[in-house]
Structures are given as C-alpha cells and as structure tokens.
Amino acid sequence: MTNKLAVVGPFADVNLGDYAMLVNNLALISPSEVVLFTYDQDFSSLLIRDYFPSSDIDVCYVEIDPIKASKINSNSMPHDIIAAISNLEEILRKLRSMGKILVNGGGYFNSLWFKPHRRTRLCQILAPALIASIYGIPVIFSGNGYGPFESEDIPFFERIFSFLKSSCFGSRDSLLSRVWGVKAGIEPARLHFIPDDLFPVEPDLLKGEVHFEVPSDSYCVLETYYTEDYLQAHKSEFINLFRFVQDELNLKLVLLPFHLGNGGLTQAKLIQSWDDRVRVIDISQRGYLPINDAMAIIANARFVISSRYHALVFAVQSKTPIFSVMRDVLESKEYYFNKNYGFLETALGRNFDPNLFLYDCFTTAFHKVENELSNITREQMRIFDAYLDEGLATARSARASFFKSKVISI
Template identity: 30%
Template sequence: MKIALTGPLADRNLGDYAMFVNNIYDMGENNQYVIFNYSKGFVAELDNDYFDDYNCEYVEVKLSKSFYRKPKFIERLVKFALKSINFKINPVDIVPTPIEIADSIENIDEIKKQLADVDVLLVSGGGYFNQLWYDWGRKDDLFKIVAPIIVAKMLGKQVVFTANGFGPFDESEKFYSEIFGFLDDTPIAVRDTVMSSTYLKKLGVDNAQLHKLPDDLYLLNDELSRKADNVRHFDKKYIVIEFYYPLSWLKEHFEAVKGFIERINKEHGFHVVYMPFDNNDVSDYLKENIKFDFFHVFQSTGSYLKLEDAVSIIRNAEFVVCNRYHALVISISHKVPVVNVMKPVYDLRYYFNKNYGLLKNALSGTSYDASTILRTDYLEVLEDIGSNLSQLKETYCEFYQSQEFDLNKRTLGEKRKDYFKKYLTK
C-alpha cells in the first residue's frame, strides 16, 4: 500500500512524534509512506533514527500566509482584567472554511501529486484538535496538519484517524464544526471514553464514524520494545520524576524538590532520575544546583528524547511522578507505579479527559482509585510519596497483577489490530 500520514509528528516532544513512529512500525516495512509535516529538519532526524528499513518520503506543508495573530499587549491586558472579574467577551473570529485552507497551501500542487495514488491518508494520534492548538501559536501547525486531510477528501481519498483525543473546543467550536462536517464519512478513533465522543457529537459527527481504541503509544511495537531492551541507563534502583513547569516554578519550590530527592534516598534507599521530555533550562538548573551522587538528570543524545530511552528509563523504575500524559501511558503499559499531576491548560479538562480515559481503558474492572493516580498539586504528591512510597507501590501490585488488567490490554490490542487490518491493509 501507499499510505500518507499527517499529525503532530514534527514535534520534538515525545508525546507527539512517538505515536507516529509506533504507528509506522505497526503498519510495517512493506508499505510506501508519504509523510506530511511542518518541520523538515526534525523529521529528517526521525528518518535517520527509526526508518532505515522503511520507504518514507517527506513533504513539508507550506502556507502562503499565517492564520495566527498574536494578541497585542493591550488586548491581553484587557482580557486578563475582565477574567479577574469573571466577565467574558466572546471575540468575533473569522472562521476559515476547508476551501480557504486549501487555497492557502503554497505547495498544493506537490501535495495533490503525492496524494494522487495513495490508498489512504492516516491522521496519526495525539491531542491537537482542541481550543489550545487553534487559539495559541500552534494554529499554523494545526492548519498544516489539517491541510492534507482536506486535499485528500477533495480528491476522494480514504481518510482514517487513529486514536486521537478531541476537545475541549470552546470558542474554536465553529472552526472544528466546519472541519468535521467536511469529514462526514471518515472513521475516527477516540482514545478516551470520557469526553472526546461527546465533544465530537456536539459538532454533528455521526456515532457510526466513532471507534474506541487505545492511545497510539499504549501498545508498543515489539521491535521498538527490543530497542528499549538494548539500552539501560542506570544500574541502581530509582524513581523517576518529570515535570514541565517553568524554571520560575522550580526556583520557587527548589527546597521542596531537593528535600524530596534527599528523603527518597535516605528513607527508601532509591536514587532519583529527572527525565525531561525535551531539553530545557530546568534540566540545566537541576544539574547545576543538585550535586548528590544519587540524583541524575537524564541528558538525551541528540536534539530530542528518544522513545527507546524513555521506555527503558520508565519501565525499569520503581515509581514515576510525572506531568506528561505519555509518561503516564508508558508507566501503566509497563506496570510501573505512577502518579500523574495534571497541569492546567486554561483549566484541567484537557488533561483530565485523556488521563482519566487512559485509566478507564487500562484499569477497568480492577480495584484502582483514580484519585490516587491523578492529582493536581505536585508538592503535595512529593510529600505523599516521601511518606507512603512503600504502601503506594503495594496498591499498584494489586491491580497490575490482576487478570482484568491483562485482559484489558489484550482486548485493546485486538481492537487496534482489527482497526488497522480493516482500514490500513489491502
């Protein structure tokens, strides 16, 4: 088959690109792939690291104009002032139609040529159909993801979504109504049974279009798992911490973080590994200011965190404390005790939908308590784990070792396999 792909696969964040890599590995080496992207340099790195044995061609989607208008300072000030008194103004948003987006593609002839003989366009998983990507500086990237979908539909090509999270839409609902109304007969997989389907149905998406699948990274391809087997970074027992609060947060709460690291080693005998999902100033600050020989900041080789490194570090850990959704995904998939601290995006709906959706998929029928896994205050979690690490680990043993957990995983794997067989094989 000739399979085209689009999605947030050009982001150096593991939570975006890794799903795309896992999808291609699951579809196999015998296909021809056309990969639409918005970051030519990074996908070239991915190609070098993961796709030597695959027939992949890369096409950068280019827009002739930007759709994102950064709010002026006075506009942000007024918005903040109104929000402080709980007063909201719905802005007038000029919503581009699918045809306007197609007309804005600078290299549309190249995209049409590439799509002319594809069998299917796969929209790789993630959480990018929402207010955040539409409203913030990711708007142009969102339109570059959507553009090949629109052109493929105009050419009468099959479009298939793997497991995505959808919403919240809020003010962007008008735009997404246009897009998903245009995709009237497209199979759409949702990765949660919390709100994604509800949000889509509110846009008018037919229930028959919707399919429930696991997150694209929950079931790791065997070859990628073997890659992770071949790397081992730490020979001591350790727990992993991960957060992506700004450096200002770390400086404000530095003593609490440092004290937690000391406590974990003194009272529980474990090392602590900080594993960032991207290289950032927080990593540098931690390395410069915490010199314990039982504390480690993982440094990626190259410009991004490799999937096999992340999997190896997490699945060999005694416990994981994280902000990132895919740190939670990898932990649960590999039966590692984990607490996820949800970080607000406007509010907590975006993270709650996908994080709680993962728990429902993976842990249904077990004795889990979602309120102990999903939390909202990182410092409270550090204190709780410092005091109750052994007891918390024991609670995970109960449901990770249950028949229900293994049955859920097999069932999710069968659903994903059947979906791929139906739509992504000849």
C-alpha cells in the same frame, strides 16, 4: 487493496509522546510506501533515518503562506486553510499516489492548538486531510483526543469536521472526547474507539540499541515541564523530595525529560543545579528521547513522578508505579483528566480509585510519596497484576482490528 499510506499529525514535535505515536503505528501497519506530511522536515527525516532506514518513506513539508495563515481565525472556512497552502499540487499528487491518509493520534483537536502560537501547525496538519476529502481520498483518524473547545472555537471545528465527509474518526478514550467530538460536528456513528497510539508499544521498537545507560543503582524517575517560574516558587518542596528519596529511601533520582528546551530539558538542568546528586538524562546531543530508552528507564524505576501523559502510558504498561500530575490546560484539569483517566480505564478497566494515580499538583504528589509511598505502590502493583494483562491484550487486538479494517483493507 494497497498498503501505501500517507500520514499527517503532530509527530514533527520532538516530544516523545508525539513522535513515538507515528513510529509505533508504522511499526504495526508496516506499509509498503509512505508519505509523511510534516511541519518540520528535518526532524521527521531524522526519525525515518533512525527508525526505518530501509523503508520507502517520503517526507513532504506542508508549505503554508505565513500571511494567509495569520489571518485564519474562528470565522475561517475550510477552504481558507487550503488557500494558505503553497504546495497544494504536490500534496494532491502524493495523496493520489498513496490512496489514503491517516491522521495520526494525539491531543491537538482542541482550543489550545487553536491559540495563535500553535494555529499554523494545526492548519498544516489539517490541510492534507481537507485536500484528500475534496478528491474522495479516504481519511482515517487513529487514536486522537477531541476537546476541550472554548465556545467561540466550536464553529471553526464544526466546519472542519463536517467538511471531512465519510472520514473515520478514531477516539482514544471513551469519556469526554466523544462528547466534545459530537459538539464539534462529528456524527456519533463516525466516532470509533481505538486505544492510544502507544498502547501497547510494538515489541520490535524495544529491541534496538540503548543510547542512555540505565542506572545500576535503585532509582526513581522525575519528569516535569512545568514552567521555571513554577519550579522556583516550589523549590523547597522539590529539595525536600530529593532529600527524602535519596536519604530516607536510599534511591537515586533520575530526571527524564521528554522534550528539549522548555519542554523538559531546561527544567531538568535547573533542578539538577539544586542538588548535584540528581542525574539528568541529557537528550540534547541525540536530539530526542528514543522510545526504547524511555521504556527501559521507566520500566526499571521503583516509581515515577511525571506531568507527561505518555509517562503514564509507559509506566502502566511496564508495571511501574506512577504519580501522574495533571497540568492545567485552558485553566482546567479537564484535558489531562480526560486523557489520563481515559487511558487508565482502557488499560485497567474501572477497578480502582483515580486518586491512586492522578494528582492535581506536584505538592500533592510529593506529599503522597513522602507519607504513603508503600501503600500506594503496593496497591498499584496489585491492580497491575490483576487487570493489566487483559487490558494489554484487548488493546493490542483493538488496534490491530482497527488498522486492518480502516487502513490496510482500503
């Protein structure tokens, strides 16, 4: 038995939810040596310096030939992805040294990530796992979501998942991920439930230096990464909400972007230009939103309105009422409903109306805030008090058991 570990996944994205899952898993597993296979070496190296400065962690960029990558499509085979990798021998050498690879959690096994603008990164994630499988190196998937897949993409994922023989596939929900995973070629016996990779957040990650001061006045949090066009089209609704929150509720309004640029910070600054009383947590100098800052700001808020899945995960485990707005993905709410309700079911059981937490758009969420805030927040708090402690304990035990049996014991 060895506690060495290779890891691959979407953690090179600056988005809080993507990178923080890696940090949380490493904090729990505490491997002696780690190799991170990444598509952004600079950001991955920054994370290691910030979170694990004294650990033995090697960051390996997955080099992919852009011409070969551009030719990968729904008719491609697993070996086409491997053939596109320029540093295959380096990856194989590091895989053999580690002895196993963890495919970190997230929502990237779906047709959205198979679209041209994300396909190269998906292939950079898949390649180390495919290479490991060829040479009998164990492949373990942690808390991943599967689907939705468009019909023309299913054969590609069937080939990938069938190729990964003897792999263990972790699924972060007990709803549609299992259905889609089986449709895409994963044998039911190889699908294992494991809570989201950020539920719960490891306590040690919340003890570090806080980089953004938590407002001293009572406040609520707003986050959105909806497009600027959407925001401009609904500008009056946002302004009306700001007036209600600040003038009627006497609360400050804090904009908390989870990502740089169009992933949230650009939208936050646009919204602030409509009302200079609104405060933006500007993550541009830091380069990303640290885990403990996000949790502290959310935990101390009166309530949260957000379109980010992991805002829901952070709010629930800190017992902060939340209005979770579900985005369209592939012209449907299915992707967000599956992971949002799937998480709520993990945290709270089937003891509540989904409409208490989940909203189809900001217009609906704002209407509820302006007309039913007290009733909704009171009922959410009742549910948290009744069911969350058990959900947290069960999730903590499930994650520890999964990693002990599937990762640490190998």
